[in-house]
Amino acid sequence: MKFLKNIVDKLKPTFSEGGKLSMFHSVFDGFETFLFVPNSTSKKIGSQIHDAIDSKRTMIMVVIALIPALLFGMYNIGYQHFLAIGQDAGFWATFFFGFLALLPYILVSYIVGLGIEFTVAQFKGHEIAEGFLVTGLLIPLIVPINTPLWMVAVATAFAVIFAKEVYGGTGYNIFNVALVTRVFLFFAYPTAMSGDKVWVRTEGTWGWSNGQPLVDGFTGATPLGQVGTSTTPAPVFTDILGNPIGFWDGFFGLIPGSVGETCTLAILLGAIILIGTGVSSWKVTLSVFLGGALTALAFNLWGPDTAIANLPWYNHLVLGGFAFGAVFMATDPVTSARTETGKWIYGFLIGVIAILVRVLNPGYAEGMMLAILLMNIFAGLIDYYVVQANIKRRMKRVNAK
Amino acid sequence: MKSDKFKETLLGPLNKNNPVVVQVLGICSALAVTVQLKPALVMGLSVTIIVALANVIISLLRNTIPNSVRIIVQLVVVAAVVTVVSEVLKAFAYDVSVQLSVYIGLIITNCILMGRLEAFAMSNKPLDSLLDGLGNGIGYAWILIVVAFFRELLGSGKLLGFQIIPESFYEAGYVDNGLMMMPSMALILVACIIWVHRYINKDLQEK
Numbered sequence: 001m002k003f004l005k006n007i008v009d010k011l012k013p014t015f016s017e018g019g020k021l022s023m024f025h026s027v028f029d030g031f032e033t034f035l036f037v038p039n040s041t042s043k044k045i046g047s048q049i050h051d052a053i054d055s056k057r058t059m060i061m062v063v064i065a066l067i068p069a070l071l072f073g074m075y076n077i078g079y080q081h082f083l084a085i086g087q088d089a090g091f092w093a094t095f096f097f098g099f100l101a102l103l104p105y106i107l108v109s110y111i112v113g114l115g116i117e118f119t120v121a122q123f124k125g126h127e128i129a130e131g132f133l134v135t136g137l138l139i140p141l142i143v144p145i146n147t148p149l150w151m152v153a154v155a156t157a158f159a160v161i162f163a164k165e166v167y168g169g170t171g172y173n174i175f176n177v178a179l180v181t182r183v184f185l186f187f188a189y190p191t192a193m194s195g196d197k198v199w200v201r202t203e204g205t206w207g208w209s210n211g212q213p214l215v216d217g218f219t220g221a222t223p224l225g226q227v228g229t230s231t232t233p234a235p236v237f238t239d240i241l242g243n244p245i246g247f248w249d250g251f252f253g254l255i256p257g258s259v260g261e262t263c264t265l266a267i268l269l270g271a272i273i274l275i276g277t278g279v280s281s282w283k284v285t286l287s288v289f290l291g292g293a294l295t296a297l298a299f300n301l302w303g304p305d306t307a308i309a310n311l312p313w314y315n316h317l318v319l320g321g322f323a324f325g326a327v328f329m330a331t332d333p334v335t336s337a338r339t340e341t342g343k344w345i346y347g348f349l350i351g352v353i354a355i356l357v358r359v360l361n362p363g364y365a366e367g368m369m370l371a372i373l374l375m376n377i378f379a380g381l382i383d384y385y386v387v388q389a390n391i392k393r394r395m396k397r398v399n400a401k
Numbered sequence: 402m403k404s405d406k407f408k409e410t411l412l413g414p415l416n417k418n419n420p421v422v423v424q425v426l427g428i429c430s431a432l433a434v435t436v437q438l439k440p441a442l443v444m445g446l447s448v449t450i451i452v453a454l455a456n457v458i459i460s461l462l463r464n465t466i467p468n469s470v471r472i473i474v475q476l477v478v479v480a481a482v483v484t485v486v487s488e489v490l491k492a493f494a495y496d497v498s499v500q501l502s503v504y505i506g507l508i509i510t511n512c513i514l515m516g517r518l519e520a521f522a523m524s525n526k527p528l529d530s531l532l533d534g535l536g537n538g539i540g541y542a543w544i545l546i547v548v549a550f551f552r553e554l555l556g557s558g559k560l561l562g563f564q565i566i567p568e569s570f571y572e573a574g575y576v577d578n579g580l581m582m583m584p585s586m587a588l589i590l591v592a593c594i595i596w597v598h599r600y601i602n603k604d605l606q607e608k
Contacts, residue, residue, distance in 0.1 A: 151576070190579055191576070
């Protein structure tokens, strides 16, 4: 640590105003505050509320909370691959396969996103904001593992520029940037983002395990995809070999799906970290689950006689991106509602809309992404009416006296 | 002096007084007809002819139109010109007119038309009005053409129906961008044009 500190202190004059490389001051500043807590604090004059946690530390907590889902996602990529080609590679080889398969996505997302972020910050003379630290890790976790890398690069660039920088950068965006990346991919390249060919890595990675024949009866559809397109009213779903699976498979997550979304257990671990450290609001997460559960239950009781409407409500919560969205996406402090009552309404409606899209629109197997983006639009409106209602209530009290 | 004014009337709408990117008029048709380049070209041409003709006619009539019914008179004139253009298209470019379907008829409601008639033709001489109409029509057309160029090129890999992006790209894994075929992308492209335009013309930037 001391050694690093020495280097940083030595380099500082070069990047400060008047130094040789002062044009890159924002890049330097970004790295310095990434490594060390900044010394510059607000003036002692006046009363200010100080908090030890700045936005870089907040973001790091989210990254830590994502690690269980990330590691499990890597293992699951390998697991599904070796299951599809009918081999048993052992735990470490399975994990390493997934690690190698996912690594390019993480690199591409960070290089493209941070590249744009650094350029814009440099151009405008801002400090580098740390928002992309989380977004860059979320993007690989919410795409299918067979998405071509150039598509991820294009979508990331689009999202960072049009969903974030044009609104003024980190903290000003209306929409969740990672979800804008995904929605761009979803509508621009639908064949790469849905169907039954994209969720399982059937090809090898980096030349490892290439061109292996698939086992007989292989089917790459996700459980939600199978139930959504089912022609019979029975809500049964299978793993990629055709064996029927149930709630606990969805909970533990060895099923095909986007990289980070399959394991509800790992996501709940992340939720405990986020809520325990006070980074995300338990109200949003809980109300998303509540809204989803109640809507799915209503469809179970009175819905149409289709497989997806008959899917038991508890299965809805562990399949697809529902849990991942509820824990990591809906709780984004920038794009969600900020008033405490507003958080309940905001979260509840996300849950309701996600299940509505799943059940009533046969074109979209998953509705979580669209539900969160739609409610992002309304977050400000919800806050406005919550505040107005509060003012009205208190005015009444004043006038009554 | 006089030629300066002519120049401003004709060329102003192409750049600093552009009906689409500065006045933000005629956006709906810019979304609807720009999936491919060909209909956008025809649409731009039709609007140019219609605005110019309607401008001249209204300008000739401007002293005889009673103020209280001027909107109705303007509408009648525009509707007549639009019908003529629509019939001509049906006779000589049937497939394009089918592609444009109702949008040719809907030129009647295009805000640029009523805007120019009210703001310019009602108080200027026929020659000026002609230039103003041509300028605004072309100003509208070039935005449409730029948007349609990118939408057709990136959305279906073609320009005017000819394959531009080579087959080898598709074999290497390139996929056309489906979002370009949707109206939302037209809005984003118009926004990009506005972005570049404001960046060049700093005096147009809102504070």
